[in-house]
Amino acid sequence: xxxxxxxxxxxxxxxxxxxxxxxxxxxxxxxxxxxxxxxxxxxxxxxxxxxxxxxxxxxxxxxxxxxxxxxxxxxxxxxxxxxxxxxxxxxxxxxxxxxxxxxxxxxxxxxxxxxxxxxxxxxxxxxxxxxxxxxxxxxxxxxxxxxxxxxxxxxxxxxxxxxxxxxxxxxxxxxxxxxxxxxxxxxxxxxxxxxxxxxxxxxxxxxxxxxxxxxxxxxxxxxxxxxxxxxxxxxxxxxxxxxxxxxxxxxxxxxxxxxxxxxxxxxxxxxxxxxxxxxxxxxxxxxxxxxxxxxxxxxxxxxxxxx
Numbered sequence: 001x002x003x004x005x006x007x008x009x010x011x012x013x014x015x016x017x018x019x020x021x022x023x024x025x026x027x028x029x030x031x032x033x034x035x036x037x038x039x040x041x042x043x044x045x046x047x048x049x050x051x052x053x054x055x056x057x058x059x060x061x062x063x064x065x066x067x068x069x070x071x072x073x074x075x076x077x078x079x080x081x082x083x084x085x086x087x088x089x090x091x092x093x094x095x096x097x098x099x100x101x102x103x104x105x106x107x108x109x110x111x112x113x114x115x116x117x118x119x120x121x122x123x124x125x126x127x128x129x130x131x132x133x134x135x136x137x138x139x140x141x142x143x144x145x146x147x148x149x150x151x152x153x154x155x156x157x158x159x160x161x162x163x164x165x166x167x168x169x170x171x172x173x174x175x176x177x178x179x180x181x182x183x184x185x186x187x188x189x190x191x192x193x194x195x196x197x198x199x200x201x202x203x204x205x206x207x208x209x210x211x212x213x214x215x216x217x218x219x220x221x222x223x224x225x226x227x228x229x230x231x232x233x234x235x236x237x238x239x240x241x242x243x244x245x246x247x248x249x250x251x252x253x254x255x256x257x258x259x260x261x262x263x264x265x266x267x268x269x270x271x272x273x274x275x276x277x278x279x280x281x282x283x284x285x286x287x288x289x290x291x292x293x294x295x296x297x298x299x300x301x302x303x304x305x306x307x
Contacts, residue, residue, distance in 0.1 A: 001275065001306040002031040005295065006073055006229055006283035009052050010038035010112075011045050015060060017289050018052065022061045024292050025068055028299035032069035033061065034103070034283055037076050040112035044249065055088045062096035070096055073194065073229055073283060074105030074175060077127055078118060082134035082154055090139065090165040098166035103173035103194065104132060125181055127153045132189040136172065139165055175229075177206065183213035192225040194283070197258065203228055204277040211278075227281035228274055231259035234267050234298050244294060248287040260284065264301035271306065 005025045009018055022033040037054040041047030058070045070092070075085070093100040106124040107113075113120035121127060130151040141147040141161035149156040174186045175194030183206075186193050193210045195203045211221035233248070233255045235241035241262055245252045255261035260270055260282075271282060288294065 001271070002227075002281040003298070003303050003306070004032040004034055004069070004281065004283045005030050006034045006036075006285045007289060008036045008038070008285065008287065009057070010036060010041050010047060011043075011287065012041065012047050012049070013052065013289050014049050015052055015057060018057055019061065019064055020292070021286070021289050021295075022065055022068070024295050026065050028295055029303060030068065030295075030299065031281075032071065032101070033065070034071045034073050034101075037072050037074065037079065038109060038112055039079075039118075040109065040115050042109075055092060058100070059092045059095055062092050062099070065096075065099075067099075069099050069101055071101035071171075071173070072103045073196070074103040074173070076107035076109075077104060077131045078107035078113065078120060078124065082131040083138065083156060083159065085131070086135045086138040087163065089135070089170060090163045093165040093167055093170055094163065096166070100165070100167070101171040101173060101192075102135070103175065104128065104135070105175065123153075129185060130154050132172070132174075132185065136189060137161075139170065173227075177202070179206075179209060183209045184217075186210050186224070187213040187217035187219065190224060192227060192281070194227045194229055195279075196229040197231070198228065199258075200273050200277060203274065203279065207278050225281055226278045227283060228279045229283035229285060231255060231261075232267070232284040232286065232298065233259065233261040234264060234294065234302060235262075236297060236301075237263065244288065244291065247291065264297070264305070267298075267302050268305045271302075 025033045039051040054072050089102050106128040110120050130153050134149050138147050138161045147159040147161040171191040173192045173194050174190040176182045195206050207226050214221045233244045260267045
């Protein structure tokens, strides 16, 4: 059972803050540090000091950490040309000694595109599909060969397909609630399927769709990892849970309904319910990045019971 720390820096975090959390992630025995890929805050926060770029952040962390996996939930396909993205991710993988994972999604937050002058195309899913084909195709091209791709949205001719990642294959994560196209895309390109912010029941249905699509594509359904991303709010008692919920502007009852919240025993029990339907990895969305005691509690009293 893997527990991974998942951050939302657009809500307000400097690189130094993220570095502190990443080092705590490593020191406390968590499996990985992941971050979102957004350029604009959401909700009632000031977002200061402003956005940090996902892959620049991960490049820095690649040199400052030694063990943990590093990745995105999810890199927005609208933010980067696929050839450039392939270079960036391969370079960060080299810088980390082969610890990078790429979560790639279509992009959805129109306001951040408007705020920073990034085109927000109507047809995003088709672009995502071509990006996955290009990024994975560039990495898989043999040294000395060239890569060509002629699609609806992107055209590459005679690419040397360099640099190569340190890993033989960088794990690719795809996620989402889509009932048809998402499972098919997962079956074709992914090493992991992630279900974000969903109930046990909805996760079970979507996992079933993905497993069926993977098998229909001629792969074994168990070749993929299945994971959930959920907000986490743990306290040693009800008072501490309430304090941590208030610090992130959420209600305890809502957090218990929609995330992993409560005492360590309550959280372990709920993780067990997700594990029963096939989830083996959890991205714990940490919204108060100043509360390192929270990470210590999760490590000592939740992760220890799942080991």
